[in-house]
Each structure stands twice: as C-alpha cells, then as structure tokens.
Amino acid sequence: MMKRKNLLAWIFPLLLATRTVAFAPKLSSSVTQNSPTELSMVFDFFKKRSEEGLEQLSKLSDAAYKGQLGAGLKDVAAYTKETNQAFASGLAKSRNRLLANLESIYTGSEDALEDLQDTLLQADLGSATAEDIVEEVKSLREDSTKFLSRNDLMSVMRGKLIETLDTGDSAVRFAQEGDKYPTVLFIMGANGMGKTTTIGKLAHRLRTEGNQTVLMAACDTFRAGAVEQLQQWADRAEVDMFGPSEKTKSPAAVLYGALDKAIAEKYDTLLVDTSGRLSNNDALTAELVKMKNVIKKRLSVESDAEGKPVPNEAVPHESLLVLDAAQGRMALDSAKVWDKEVGLTGLILTKLDGSARGGSVVAVSRELNLPVKLIGVGEGIEDLRDFEPEKFVDGLLGIGAAGGKSSASEGAMLASRLETLRKERAQRAPVIK
Numbered sequence: 001m002m003k004r005k006n007l008l009a010w011i012f013p014l015l016l017a018t019r020t021v022a023f024a025p026k027l028s029s030s031v032t033q034n035s036p037t038e039l040s041m042v043f044d045f046f047k048k049r050s051e052e053g054l055e056q057l058s059k060l061s062d063a064a065y066k067g068q069l070g071a072g073l074k075d076v077a078a079y080t081k082e083t084n085q086a087f088a089s090g091l092a093k094s095r096n097r098l099l100a101n102l103e104s105i106y107t108g109s110e111d112a113l114e115d116l117q118d119t120l121l122q123a124d125l126g127s128a129t130a131e132d133i134v135e136e137v138k139s140l141r142e143d144s145t146k147f148l149s150r151n152d153l154m155s156v157m158r159g160k161l162i163e164t165l166d167t168g169d170s171a172v173r174f175a176q177e178g179d180k181y182p183t184v185l186f187i188m189g190a191n192g193m194g195k196t197t198t199i200g201k202l203a204h205r206l207r208t209e210g211n212q213t214v215l216m217a218a219c220d221t222f223r224a225g226a227v228e229q230l231q232q233w234a235d236r237a238e239v240d241m242f243g244p245s246e247k248t249k250s251p252a253a254v255l256y257g258a259l260d261k262a263i264a265e266k267y268d269t270l271l272v273d274t275s276g277r278l279s280n281n282d283a284l285t286a287e288l289v290k291m292k293n294v295i296k297k298r299l300s301v302e303s304d305a306e307g308k309p310v311p312n313e314a315v316p317h318e319s320l321l322v323l324d325a326a327q328g329r330m331a332l333d334s335a336k337v338w339d340k341e342v343g344l345t346g347l348i349l350t351k352l353d354g355s356a357r358g359g360s361v362v363a364v365s366r367e368l369n370l371p372v373k374l375i376g377v378g379e380g381i382e383d384l385r386d387f388e389p390e391k392f393v394d395g396l397l398g399i400g401a402a403g404g405k406s407s408a409s410e411g412a413m414l415a416s417r418l419e420t421l422r423k424e425r426a427q428r429a430p431v432i433k
Contacts (some may be wrong), residue, residue: 001272063311086385087395088404094358095398098123102153111148125161125189126363133160140421142428152421155414158393164362165389169371172346173317174269181299182215182262183269184315186292187348188338189322191223191276193331194350194376196369198322199271200233201384203375205240212268217258218243219251219291222275230273236381251275251287252294259298272316279337288342292316320373322348323364326355344368350376353383358396 027303035389101119105112107200113134122132136156137148148156189195199216206212216234218241228256234241242258254273262270274291277284295316300309321344323331338344346368352358365372372387390411394402400410 008131081401084391084401086377086383087388087391087402090353090375090383091358091392091395092353092404093355094352095396095403098359098396099398105147106150111147116153118360120383121420123228123359124357124363125359126366128366129164129362130415132164133157136160140425142424143307149335153340153420154182154397154399154415155418158399158411158414160396161362161393162389163394164366165372165392167365167371170346170373170387172373180263180301182267183317183352184259184299185269185297186272186274186295186316186319187322187343188274188288188319188342189276189348190278190331190334193276193322193324195276195322196220196226196229196233196273198348198350198374198376198384199273200237201376201381203234203239203271204237204381205384206269206271207237210268213266214239214269214271215258215262215265215267216241217270217272218254219254219258220273220275221249221251221254222277226273252290255291255294256298259295267305279334279341285337285341288338292319292342318345318373320346320348321342321370322350324355325349325357325360325375327360332364332367335364339368339370344370346371346373348372348374348376349387352376353378361392 002028098119098265101122102116105115105119109306116137117130117134120133121127125133133156136159137153138144140152140156141148147153175181187195187199190199201217203214206214214237216230216239218227218230220230221244231241231243242254242261246256248254248257251274258270258272259419261267272291272295274288275284279285293311296311296313297313298308299312301312302310304310319342321335321338323335335347335388337342339353347365347368349361349364352361352375361372375387375392376384377385391402394400394411395404397407399414401408403410
C-alpha cells in the first residue's frame with residue numbers, strides 16, 4: 001500500500017498540471033458500481049481513458065504498480081496529440097491570417113502600436129480586447145520608443161487572450177446525483193448556425209464518451225424538414241427522439257411529452273431542439289420563454305400552499321446558443337436579445353474550421369459576458385470539442401502543439417516570459433510613499 005501511495009504522490013502533480021475536466025455528466029443508471037467510469041465521468045478528455053481526474057489517476061497508478069506506467073502515459077499522450085491536432089487544423093485559416101498580419105508589423109511598420117491594434121481588430125478579437133493588449137504592450141516596454149520583440153509580443157497576446165476567455169465557467173452543468181429528473185440542455189440558434197448538427201454531435205458524445213442514455217426533443221415544428229433532419233442525427237448518434245404527432249403538434253406540447261418520456265424511462269439527458277428563426281421574431285421569443293417555463297413546472301420538486309407546482313429554477317441545466325463563427329460579431333445583436341428575453345448560460349461556436357474569423361470567439365464571449373462551452377472544429381461527428389481557452393489561444397496564435405508546431409513547451413515558456421515582463425514593470429514603477 002505504501003508503494004502505491006508513493007506512486008500516487010508522484011503522478012498526482014503531473015495530472016494537476018492540466019486543466020480541470022470540463023464535462024462530468026451524471027452517471028447513467030445502467031452503470032454498475034464497479035464500472036471504471038463511476039469515479040470520474042470524463043467528456044472529450046477520454047473515451048475509455050481520462051487525461052486527468054480520479055479515474056485516470058487510478059489508471060496510471062495501477063499501470064505504474066503493475067510496471068506498465070509507460071503504456072499508461074503513452075495512452076494519455078495519444079489523446080493529447082489528437083486534441084492538439086483538432087485545434088491546430090480547425091483554427092488554421094484564422095491563424096494564418098492573423099500571423100501574416102502580425103509579421104507585417106515587423107517588416108516596415110511606421111507606427112507599430114497602431115498597426116497592432118488594426119491587426120487585432122481585423123482578427124475579430126473586438127475593440128475592448130485589442131485595446132487591452134495594446135495598453136499592456138505599452139506598459140511593458142522599457143523604452144517608449146521601442147517595440148516588443150516577436151516573442152515578447154506573443155507572450156503578451158497569449159496571456160491577455162487566455163485571461164479574457166478563462167472565466168472558470170466553461171463546464172456544462174448536468175443533473176446532480178440523487179436528482180429525480182434528467183439533465184435538460186435547451187439549445188437555441190438561428191437557422192443555418194449548425195444547431196441541429198451540434199445537437200447530433202453532442203448526443204453522440206454523451207452516449208459514447210459519457211455512457212449516457214439520451215433523448216432528443218424535436219421541438220422545431222415550424223421549419224420544413226427539421227424533425228426529419230433531427231431524426232437522421234438521432235439515428236446516426238444511436239439515440240432516441242421524441243417528435244410531434246397528431247396530438248402533440250406545438251413546440252411546448254412536444255417538449256412536455258418528451259419530458260414525460262424522459263422521466264418515465266429514466267433517460268440521463270434530454271436535448272431540446274428549438275425553432276431556428278431570428279431573434280426579432282417576437283412569436284418565436286415568446287415560444288422559447290413558454291418552453292422554458294414548461295421545463296421548470298414539469299420538473300418541479302415542490303408545491304405551494306394551493307398545491308400548485310413551484311417552478312424549478314435549477315432547470316434547464318443549460319440554455320445554450322449556437323453561433324456560426326463565420327458570422328463573427330454580426331451574430332451579437334441576436335444573441336443579446338435572446339439573452340435578455342430568454343436567458344442564456346453559455347455559447348457553442350460552430351464552423352471554426354471553415355472560417356478565418358476564429359477570433360470572434362473572444363469578442364462575442366466578452367461582450368455577452370457568457371462562457372463558451374463547446375466549439376465545432378470540423379465536419380466529423382467527433383469534431384465537437386470542449387472549449388479549452390489555453391488550447392484555443394495557442395491554436396489561434398500558432399503556439400506549441402495546438403498551433404501546429406512540434407514544441408510542446410512553447411506555451412509554458414511564453415507564460416514564464418510574460419511573468420518576467422510584468423515583474424520588471426513592477427520594479428520600474430515609482431514607489432508611492
């Protein structure tokens with residue numbers, strides 16, 4: 001036992017060097033007590049394996065105890081490589097455009113700071129973030145007549161972007177153990193944003209990576225072919241779908257029926273597809289509000305003095321808006337209306353692989369003050385990823401493995417350099433007595 005504890009003490013710091021697991025869904029009722037998934041349900045970080053957390057800690061310690069530590073670490077490395085490649089390829093267009101514009105600052109720019117701000121704006125990072133980076137560059141220079149080196153500029157950009165995006169709230173919330181109702185994820189988005197595709201990919205991940213039983217609610221009853229399209233994704237993801245019938249035609253009625261089915265048949269997660277019209281459609285907005293109220297009342301856990309159900313404000317667990325990255329800041333107005341009228345808890349950014357406007361993730365998240373929960377980095381069913389601020393920024397800036405390079409330590413070196421620059425700035429600051 002002492003030998004095992006020593007192994008755990010050696011491996012644990014290694015695991016803590018990575019970020020916390022983004023998704024930890026409630027366990028499926030079909031999972032047995034001895035299932036290795038019970039200790040830590042891991043989403044995106046593992047599909048039979050976990051890069052971190054208790055499950056992977058146990059796996060690595062077991063491997064080490066059996067003299068197979070190398071094999072365990074190799075398994076983690078393989079997954080990390082796969083994740084880095086997804087960010088590297090998915091952000092290639094955005095990265096290439098940004099890096100080309102940054103290089104021009106060092107090859108003939110007369111006003112480097114002004115050109116830097118223009119470059120950041122052209123990258124769709126937003127005016128507030130662009131100003132933050134430029135002000136940080138100004139304050140870190142030893143001499144106001146000089147500009148930072150390429151590496152120092154990259155360290156500043158990397159640090160500021162990660163600080164902007166890392167809200168600490170990027171984990172998707174699921175029902176707690178002991179809850180008598182399923183997780184409900186309420187998905188919104190205008191037509192063409194990739195909402196239905198995202199629901200299909202999410203269902204696939206919940207089933208295959210989270211061992212979840214999943215039910216889709218086909219509540220987009222207005223768009224022609226919407227129900228059929230969702231059914232195709234349900235078939236592809238190998239999950240169930242509840243759709244409209246002669247008795248249940250309206251979105252709210254379909255949702256109520258889906259909630260009944262999810263509760264009666266003990267599904268782990270209900271994914272709610274909603275109508276995809278624009279936010280200036282008042283009827284749609286009212287319908288969305290009505291649907292959220294249906295969820296709150298149907299999943300009520302207490303009654304008032306008159307015996308009426310008290311709305312459960314803990315549900316839906318997430319109200320997620322799907323946005324097309326190619327739309328950039330143009331999608332902001334719609335998002336603001338839905339956030340105000342319906343209430344949003346997070347964002348899903350899609351089609352990053354087909355756009356050179358990946359920087360809009362920063363602007364949209366910051367302006368809406370909402371965390372990005374998931375991003376789509378490809379067309380495959382596996383290409384819906386947890387949003388990891390550090391990997392996203394590295395992919396955007398061409399840093400380390402996530403940026404398409406072989407060096408795995410570049411990000412750490414830039415972070416260390418930024419820390420040094422900030423310490424030097426503090427030492428130059430006049431002491432106020």
